[in-house]
Amino acid sequence: MEPNTSGEGLSFSVNDQIRPLAMLLFVRTAWGLAQDLDLPALDPAPDTGASALPAGTPRSVWEARWRQLWLDAWVANASGGFTVPGLRMELPRGANAELEDGAPVPGSWSVAFGEHGIDVPAFQAWDRQLDQMRGVLPSEIREPRFMQAIGNGLSEFIVLPLAGYYVHRLGENRMVLSWQTLHDLSLRRRAIDQWLSGAGR
Structure with missing residues (x-):
């Protein structure tokens, strides 16, 4: 930062x-996950290309995985007790106390699950749009x-x-x-x- x-x-x-958050938001939009979260639509809206929920794994499993990474990402970016954006979930003070230097970036979708089902060029094109707005x-x-x-x-x-x-x-x-x-x-x-x-x- x-x-x-x-x-x-x-x-x-x-x-x-925070690119892991951008990737999570892209996956949520592309795969239609966690639509009950109290979050506005993305702006700019991404073209998700050929991204699609991978076959062979139930949607409920991907939903649970996405929510856990969303939670992990915010644990890494908060101090004290806090509520998670979009979720009616409050975490206590010290929830991020066990994070260690050098650990994988919390909330990183590609580290946890790879890029299967994600149109990487489509994400990169959207991320370039975001780059024009960053800073x-x-x-x-x-x-x-x-x-x-x-x-x-x-x-x-x-x-x-x-x-x-x-x-x-x-x-x-x-x-x-x-x-x-x-x-x-x-x-x-x-x-x-x-x-x-x-x-x-």
């Missing part, structure tokens, strides 16, 4: 580089309310390619949000106000 904003002893980062910050992000939120503990935005307004408080100091929420001033202010109000604790 790259630090993008800092001031007066305070630091903040915007993390839009771009609004020029007015350091406005007073934002700096106040940093002073109140906000240390990181984790940005996902989701449509419309989306905000999820992740533990004690992180917030998950959509690209549109990050880049639309009124939506970003709404997200900051939500943080400052303590919503989602």
